[in-house]
């Protein structure tokens with residue numbers, strides 16, 4: 608089966624909104640709510656959504672039949688370095704639920720089971736595309752060799768060598784654009800319209816914005832940081 612590459616055209620030059628629970632204590636952890644939050648992104652002009660878990664993918668697909676959906680399943684419980692969609696079975700379930708693209712982490716270090724290439728094959732055989740969540744140029748090159756249709760800077764700032772690096776990683780995005788034929792998605796740490804513009808200026812194909820638009824607790828915390836008093840304090 609040939610994967611539907613039209614999704615790449617649908618997202619070109621646009622903002623994809625990531626709608627995920629960022630704080631495990633969040634009361635918004637419900638597929639219906641997260642799908643609705645993604646829909647508010649669409650109302651705002653987003654060209655696609657990134658969501659986690661087959662339930663939320665299915666809920667959003669039912670509500671937005673033509674929307675490009677980047678789907679993931681996170682597994683922190685294995686304690687492996689690669690935790691974003693590291694299992695083939697999850698990737699297959701995400702496509703079956705309506706995901707247009709499955710994002711699979713491909714950074715250095717441990718994986719719980721299948722290789723990136725095996726997972727990419729499984730996604731392609733079901734007709735969807737693969738995004739590699741990477742942190743370095745080498746990881747991106749390896750992912751493209753192993754079947755990635757696009758690469759995202761999702762993991763920059765979270766892995767060994769990249770921890771503490773300024774985000775969005777404009778220099779890395781520029782390097783990726785220069786070195787790869789695959790489209791480069793700027794994801795991770797975009798908080799302002801200026802960030803969005805800067806990513807496109809260095810050649811990003813699309814950008815993914817999450818916390819800044821769908822994580823109210825993080826948005827509130829930014830405001831609270833500028834106030835003399837915060838909730839929960841006793842005096």
Ligand SMILES: CC(=O)N[C@H](C=O)[C@@H](O)[C@H](O)[C@H](O)COP(=O)(O)O
Nearest residue numbers: 625761765795796797816817818819
């Ligand atoms: C590293 C990792 O697990 N990133 C996740 C990937 O899906 C999400 O937690 C992020 O929210 C997403 O990448 C968007 O980034 P930001 O929320 O910074 O706009």
